[in-house]
Amino acid sequence: MSKSPSKLKDEEIDKKIKALFKESKWKFKSFFAYKEINGFFFDVIVTTWSKTSSISATLFFKPLSVDDTFWEIVGLTENKKMPLSFRGEGAFTLPGIKISEYKLAIVEEKLLEDIKSLITVINNTLNDIVNKVKTLGDFIKYIEDKPDREHNLLYRDLLIVAYITNNDIKMAMRLVEKEIQNKSISRFQFGDKDFFDLAIDYSLMR
Numbered sequence: 001m002s003k004s005p006s007k008l009k010d011e012e013i014d015k016k017i018k019a020l021f022k023e024s025k026w027k028f029k030s031f032f033a034y035k036e037i038n039g040f041f042f043d044v045i046v047t048t049w050s051k052t053s054s055i056s057a058t059l060f061f062k063p064l065s066v067d068d069t070f071w072e073i074v075g076l077t078e079n080k081k082m083p084l085s086f087r088g089e090g091a092f093t094l095p096g097i098k099i100s101e102y103k104l105a106i107v108e109e110k111l112l113e114d115i116k117s118l119i120t121v122i123n124n125t126l127n128d129i130v131n132k133v134k135t136l137g138d139f140i141k142y143i144e145d146k147p148d149r150e151h152n153l154l155y156r157d158l159l160i161v162a163y164i165t166n167n168d169i170k171m172a173m174r175l176v177e178k179e180i181q182n183k184s185i186s187r188f189q190f191g192d193k194d195f196f197d198l199a200i201d202y203s204l205m206r
């Protein structure tokens with residue numbers, strides 16, 4: 001986190017944020033809070049902005065099974081043994097879908113109260129998602145309903161793996177073939193093959 005212009009030192013603000021998230025049954029590592037609920041990984045990236053004297057937070061989620069399938073596709077199955085936090089910071093992991101963003105002005109006199117209120121809002125949003133998205137099929141529909149899905153490369157990779165995980169190989173390959181036809185370049189490269197090549201190889205073996 002960057003330094004805050006408040007009289008409080010950045011380390012003090014960091015400690016308060018981490019402590020309050022932990023009180024609310026989140027785990028915290030480095031710059032993000034995280035937890036697992038019903039087979040889904042939730043994380044909140046928290047940043048302190050010195051120029052605007054504010055704290056921002058962004059809530060994401062994804063099924064644990066999607067990461068597991070991705071690691072099988074790219075030949076990194078040992079990552080399944082990594083700690084839960086790895087799914088939020090590992091180099092070869094799929095990012096979660098953004099649920100919502102929040103911004104909080106830093107007012108030193110009421111900082112604790114405001115952070116608690118922010119965490120309450122985040123928890124309420126999380127609980128709403130938990131009640132609505134209960135299966136991998138629900139998650140796929142959640143991505144498909146995103147208005148920017150067609151233009152978001154992160155959603156594309158996640159949706160391909162979600163389809164494969166859900167045994168909908170036809171839909172997964174339709175997306176992969178579209179990207180290849182468009183000469184898209186995957187952000188995941190493995191020697192002379194990329195994620196699209198490996199997704200095809202993996203699907204042919206299923």
